[in-house]
Amino acid sequence: MISTANGPRWVLALTGGIGSGKSAVAERLAALGAGVVDTDRVAHALTAPGGAAMPALAAVFGPEIVQADGAMDRAAMRARVFADPQARQQLEAILHPMIRAQTEAELATCPGDYLVLVVPLLVETGTYLPLADRVLVVDCPVETQRQRVRARNGLPEAQIDAILASQASREARLTHADDIIDNSGDFAALGLQVDVKHSYYLGLAHQALAD
Structure with a gap:
């Protein structure tokens, strides 16, 4: 929980490697009523x-x-x-x-009903972890990440390799996860998982505020 102008707020930290689909997850959570703050958007x-x-x-x-x-x-x-x-x-x-x-x-x-803090390098820096009540990792195989980045950004393989090398390994990221969304499938499968997680987080946030 963090103290804000709107009182105590429950915070979900959302992370995942490049091409994992964390932006799609954040957008879906926002559409469902969560408040989203994305450090990548801030940097832009x-x-x-x-x-x-x-x-x-x-x-x-x-x-x-x-x-x-x-x-x-x-x-x-x-x-x-x-x-x-x-x-x-x-x-x-x-x-x-x-x-x-x-x-x-x-x-x-x-x-928002609760806050979602999107931090691509959550595990690598560690500096935002103290703000979070729970950590959600969006996960998929590394080769799926490569395919998505290649299709989306058109980066050469050497740059994709460099970006992946600069990020925590899939295994290291998962060790910090309280919850995991598997985004190795299609968008429909992703949406169903996000909807279930959102209902769960609403319950956690309401319980935390009631305690």
Whole structure:
């Protein structure tokens, strides 16, 4: 439970590797009435045209990582950080505190039956785990992740490998799970699982507030 402007709130942390389908799960939970705060969306806003992180990023990495519209060139930055571990550390030093501050601000005012905190690197960083009452991992085989990322982003295999290597292993992620959604099937199967989990989480949230 966390304290917010709306009183105590029950928080579900939602995570999964790239291509696992966590965004689809978050969207479904939001449609069912949960309040969703997504750290990836927060990061995108910070690095959009006029984003609060852009002056610091441009100062450290130079104009080559800034697009014509003023947003961060994500492809250029991705290539930079995967080629240079120090650049990755610099990027994280700028972005992570800003993402955390904005995430906490949004959690404090987010409406919904309970809160869903979407953190792709929940296990890797560990910094958001204390905010969560429960952890839901969206899981699928690594080869399924590869196929989805290849189809969605068109990234070369080397970049897909680098992204997967930078994330926790499937096994490590599952050790932190209180609940698991298997997204190795189709969208209909995923939706049925999410609906069941939502009903369960409503009960947990109401019980926590009543205690």
